[in-house]
Amino acid sequence: MMDTEKQPALFHCSLDENLEKVKKELGNSTDLVTRQVRLEAVDQLLVGILYTEGLVDKNMISSFLESLMIHARKTVIPTEAEREVEPLMLMKDFLLTMGGVEEVYDFDHLYDAILTGDTVMLVEGYTYGFIINTKQWEDRGVQEPSVQTVVRGSREAFSENLRTNTALVRRRINNRNLWLETVQVGEMTQTKVAMMYIKGVVQDSVVTEVRERLGQIKIDGILESGNIEELIQDHTFTPFPTVYNTERPDSVAAGLLEGRVAILVDGTPIVLLVPAVFVQFFQSPEDYYMRADFGILRILRLISFFVALLGPSIYVAITTFHQEMLQTNLIMSIAAQREGVPFPAAVEAMLMEFTFEMLREAGVRMPRAVGSAISIVGALVLGEAAVQAGLVSPATVIVVSITAITSFVFPSFSMSIPIRLLRFGLIALAASFGFIGIFVGMIALCIHLCTLRSFGVPYMAPLAPMNLADQKDTLLRIPIWMMHTRPHFLRQKNSVRERKSKI
Amino acid sequence: MKRKGVLLLTLTLLVFLTGCWNRRELNDLAIVMGTGIDKINGEYVISAQIVNPGAVASTNSGKISQSAVATYSMRGSSIFEGIRRMTTETPRRLYFSHIQVLVLGEQVAREGIKEALDLLFRDHEVRPDFYVILAKDTTALQILSMIDPLEKIPATKLYKSLETGEKAWGSIVSMRLDEVIADLLREGVEPVLVGATLKGRVQTGTTDISSQKDSQPNLLKYQDIGVFKKDKLLGWLNEEESIGFSYITDKVDSTVEEIPCDKKHKIDIEIIRSKTTVNGKVKNGNPQIEISVSAEGNVGEVACPKDLSNPQTIYKLEADVEKRIREKIVSAIHKAQKQYHSDVFGFGQSIYHNDPKGWEKVKEDWDSEFTDLNVKIKVDVRLRRTGKVGNSFIPFIKKD
Structure with a gap:
């Protein structure tokens, strides 16, 4: 708890006082329900029940009350002479039909219980009560995954519970x-x-x-x-x-x-x-459900990674520094497109990338109802109008579009964020130093990636440090019957995954 | 942390304060597709063919009123001077990385090409993989100015028809700048360059397609191979000798050999594959060269009644083709030996490769040795197929 030094506040003997205290300390919150019941069968005990509305299972509450008020009379309870224990323990043994029942002695635990959806039962004249597990709240239920969708594989996704x-x-x-x-x-x-x-x-x-x-x-x-x-x-x-x-x-x-x-x-x-690890973000659950040759798509994802990261910067570097690298016909058609464009290629690329990122952001944030309006405007601004107005060249639009598409290829969305960020840095480097800048940037990136660790495991494993046995699930996925061991870089206690299961 | 921040700031500023050294936007460049070098009155005249991308790229294919290229020329006592002086005429900086052909005027070639080539070989911007050709009986500027209706850019036309012609006919050889320089440097071989010449009606300096609409398209063609001695042009090999030259230097991809079958008619054999090995050695102080050509061919065109289904006919044809190839080779060697005294075939090289010690003995007066060189020629031709039909239909045409 917040302050372990403090002595826990214990219950009073008086049920009324206890209930009043709880109400007061919860600020008379209106979703707190208190209820008093007199048990006629068990020594005329006065029982108080507390729970938070909305967090409890209403059926359980009603059956609980039923057991107290109706079943208690029918149940054969040992007579006073026979019983050796307190009436409360008797109640626990004979009357509380719920699964989880614990005793509670102080207010802190009481608050914990009622605020997480349990019901607390206090009894007049006793300084302890019971916590009855009645948790049940509104839940979205198990639905289909909305982000990491697959063609083949389970359709279940986690929920909030x-x-x-x-x-x-x-x-x-x-x-x-x-x-x-x-x-x-x-x-x-x-x-x-x-x-x-x-x-x-x-x-x-x-x-x-x-x-x-x-x-x-x-x-x-x-x-x-x-x-x-x-x-x-x-x-x-x-x-x-x-x-x-x-x-x-x-x-x-x-x-x-x-x-x-x-x-x-x-x-x-x-x-x-x-x-x-790094390669994990390129692995989709589907890789393991489809046949092994489907794993070749990993290479596609890796290529997309580089295209998404370097696409615009290579375009900028080639068109402003290394025109000799392109085939003559290609340079001619790019040059033709650039005729009359007022901005340098770097500014043009930055401009388009910014526009695209803004569109993407707007697409996530905007209300569904105006979605189609924005996408029409976006497509027109990005594609047609900007080119027709001579503000950007069609080649830049193509490069930016390809980059945009490739950045959605990764099975894990969290990998596309660093790429989006680093892309701008690389464009700046390319615009200042050409390929030399891009290479320096890439070397710095490599060094940075190699210094990263995740809970003691090198981030680039199993590529750096290289482990040949772990390559089976890195760039390609080899058939499952050949994957005998779990990835070694995680250093498990038991690394055997599979033993000759194929006939 | 503070020091790291300062370092980071410095690095960031470094990126933005450099002023983008050497940055050239594409639309500030004048892309040169072809260069010509002429010599007039002891001064070089440099011509540069600059492409107008807007008129070439497919986006603007609708309007061809714009001229696709502009050819500028400027005099200068050196090539570099001429090129730089040209910027007084051109609106943009000349960009030489995409040169496809270099045309050397005949006058330059006769006086020596070495000075003309140094700049283009030295400058970092220029890739030495463009073709070098000669302007035969005309100036380089003239060659560069001829418009072809299929190719909007004359330099591209020169480049493409050179490659096609070399592959399909064999009378022309393509030489890239680095190959020319290599031939100038190596012992026992002299460079050759193919010549381009004008034919038919010539309009000077036309660069506009619309003005060419009515005229015959093929105003420009490759013809003959120029024979050099050191860096000076001596003369030309004609078409037949040129094909012979291609056979010797193993440059024949495919060509056509004509064989007379009776007085009026001919049979054409398509050579589809050819491999030549040249063996040189020095025996008793005498250099000897052995050329062996092995070629494969198909019957391509038959204009006379011959029974092609008979193997004997095929054998006879093979022997005829061998004879024909031998004639071409002999005529090429003869001209090089007797008229130009220039070892364009690289016979010296093959002696050097096969018999380096022997080469040491003969290299001193290789020129005279070459002139009297004894060359053995072995030609082996196999005919493979006769096309879709066997015998020609010509003899079976119904008579009146």
């Missing part, structure tokens, strides 16, 4: 070694954050490291797994994501099987996987 999410993972890995740890992060929000891993596969030090980093977070609130990601990543100043995120339970299950740790945060469908 932590319990649903852990269940989705457990349904895929029915193994007692799939362990789940939950911590509460955020001093205000008390958000539940769960770590999942497969004991015996995962490297223990990674689990310890994740646990420590989660424990070190001191912040008022966690609203999304992105908050956690930023707080636990190894390098703060890098455009590249060093934590993988996904909305697909099958991706998480695959990650766990490879020896990664999944971090699930209550209230978001995005689950984190660590450690993450």
